[in-house]
Amino acid sequence: MLHPFTQNVSELSDKEIDEKLSDLTKKFFQTRNPDAKSQIQLLMNSYKLEISERQIKARLLGNDNKGLDKLIDIS
16 A cells, blocks of 8 residues: 555655655664654655665566577577
C-alpha cells in the first residue's frame, strides 16, 4: 500500500530517494509511537517500490537478449 501523502516519487533522482529512505529509517527507529511507525513504514515502502520498478526497467532495457549472443558460436 502506498502512502497517500507521498509526493510524486518518479520525479525524484535515485540519490534523493536514498536520502529520504535513510532519513525515514532513522526516524522509524527513533520513534516509539506505533501509529507513527506504521505511517513511516508506508512511506518507506513507497520509495522502495519506486527503486524496485526502476531496477526492473533498467534490466529489461539493458538486456535485450544480449546473453544469447555468446551461447551460439557460428565459426
